[in-house]
Amino acid sequence: MCQCVVPSFVLKVIDRLRLESDMPTQIRPTQPEREPGALRRWFSRLATTRPLLFLSRHISWKLDPVLLRLSGGRIATTLMLPTAVLETRGARTGAPRQNAVIYWHDKDRITIAASQAGAPRNPSWYYNLVANPDVTFGGQPMRASVVAEHDRDRLWQLGDRVFPAFATYRRQALAAGRTIPLIQLEPRESERHDGRAAQ
DSSP states (O other), rough: OGGGSHHHHHHHHHHHHHHHHOOOOOOOOOOTOOOHHHHHHHHHHHHSHHHHHIIIIIIIIIHHHHHHHTTSOOOOTTSSSEEEEEEEEEEETTTTEEEEEEEEEETTEEEEEOOOOSOOOOOOOHHHHHHHOEEEEEEHHHHHHEHHHHHHHHHHHHHHHTTTTTHHHHHHHHHHHOOEEEEEEEOHHHHHHHHHHHO
């Protein structure tokens, strides 16, 4: 029902820009060990309101890849939150797909959450990377793996500092019968070997 609120021509324009925007984005350093500041806590509370949930679930996922590519990774609707473009291959079609996702670092790994802003279903990109774990994130080739149960609590503690609204999203998803998956991204082995050889 919410989909009809967004004019179809707007989505078509965004799709056209997504195809034409080929500037690489950037992966910014994150500091998940630090407690979130007042501005980040305020934005996280705002992100759990109905208007922002609608924006996140129906518009931002299309618009943010365009903003991130055009700005070199500096601008997205997530404002101060670390966000980059995740490129996957469709689980059934193999067609390229682009989605902007919030991320945080765990040493040399990058962690992302398939939160879908607490919606009852996992985002389609989650099934894409499960089927085809070789992905690109922020323009860098990565290998995706779903986080095992024993490591989830530790990683969520880090993620909640980066974006406190994740805790609300988890409660909303759990109430609908869904556990939000966590995914970690690592540079592909071939890229690591190439980097070592260059040194």
